[in-house]
Amino acid sequence: MSKSFTTRFYLIGKKDKNGASFKDALTSIFQRGNPGARHYQLAQGYICRLERLDLLEAGYISGSMTRLRHTDFPSEITDAGSVELNVSGPIGNSIVFRFREKDHTLAIQYDPRIISPGRFISYIEGFLSKEMFSMTPKLDADALQRFRDSPLKKIQIKVASPTELGNVDAPMQAVATSFSQLGQAYEAPIITLEMSMGHNKGGLGQATKLMAEGFLTLIGMNDGVDVRTIKAMSEDIDGNEPINLIDQVLSVKEDVVLRSNNPDDIYDDCLSHLKMVLDHHA
Known part of the structure; x- marks a missing residue:
């Protein structure tokens, strides 16, 4: 077995x-x-x-x-x-x-x-x-470098207990504030954020990658914060399915x-x- x-x-x-x-x-x-x-x-x-x-x-x-x-x-x-x-x-x-x-x-x-x-x-x-x-x-250095080097087309982050994020680094503040405010205003235990370039050319900004890396470092560190999903889609990924960044990097x-x-x-x-x-x- x-x-x-x-x-x-x-x-x-x-x-x-x-x-x-x-x-x-x-x-x-x-x-x-x-x-x-x-x-x-x-x-x-x-x-x-x-x-x-x-x-x-x-x-x-x-x-x-x-x-x-x-x-x-x-x-x-x-x-x-x-x-x-x-x-x-x-x-x-x-x-x-x-x-x-x-x-x-x-x-x-x-x-x-x-x-x-x-x-x-x-x-x-x-x-x-x-x-x-x-x-x-x-974090796995090789996997993280591939993420940093590839143009980012889409990112999805799912967080449970979103009101418990506490102090975070600057690239994460806007998203963390949004999670906390939505959680408090609507009493939502789980919130998913998705940002995408859609059919536009180019990629999401560097701050988006830094934000995603910040949420990676929260995983397993605080039982009041449950980062459920971090998925990313880059131009060098075959197919249309985003990779699970947690599994790839952590x-x-x-x-x-x-x-x-x-x-x-x-x-x-x-x-x-x-x-x-x-x-x-x-």
């Missing part, structure tokens, strides 16, 4: 140059005891824990995070129909991560339904009761073959894939 696996990359920095390293922070949490001693409630009904931590490989930190569920369990599916899952709970889903110390790069399984990258950092800081780390998305999405449903097997298979992806990411 296989599953779709999305990897995203982030640069981890220290907010205090004299503060604990990423490795020390994770080690401090892991040494609290068994997994049950590592629970932390990020929000109502949102409990996470550092499940695994592997420090044996020099220069790398690997592990997994689990989100616990106490209610709303899935059903067991039989030929006769669906029945109650025969467990008392809680149950959980996990994501894997791998950190390369030499360039402070975090590769993390991206599944915000379980734990978003931002919540992963919030877990560490909440558990240790202090702000410690900055987190910046790492993510690596591939299928992973899983040996079984055993949690240890799933962790080993997913981590093996993550190691390969990180090795190919400069």
Whole structure:
């Protein structure tokens, strides 16, 4: 069996140059005891824990995070129909991560339904009761350069929770203000913006590309801001379908073959894939 696996990359920095390293922070949490001693409630009904931590490989930190569920369990599916899952709970889903110390790069399984990258950092800081780390998305340099070099004919951006954008860079201000005002005025939870040259010659201005790059850097950074879609159409793209800029520039999405449903097997298979992806990411 296989599953779709999305990897995203982030640069981890220290907010205090004299503060604990990423490795020390994770080690401090892991040494609290068994997994049950590592629970932390990020929000109502949102409990996470550092499940695994592997420090044996020099220069790398690997592990997994689990989100616990106490209610709303899935059903067991039989030929006769669906029945109650025969467990008392809680149950959980996990994501894997791998950190390369030499360039402070975090590769993390991206599944915000379980734990978003931002919540992963919030877990560490909440558990240790202090702000410690900055987190910046790492964009694929080659894909980003192709986007910058190609004349831009159309851009589409879809944002949920548009009233929570906060302070943004200058190229994004006009769009961010529009999103926020529309969200407040019409109580719209999701807003889509599209700009296009239509049948006119030429391309959208450079500020449009800078604006799109700005929204890319918001993804996964703030759970109050949900950038759902960034699609772009350039003159050098074959066909009429715009590319998904998020997948092109921010993510690596591939299928992973899983040996079984055993949690240890799933962790080993997913981590093996993550190691390969990180090795190919400069």
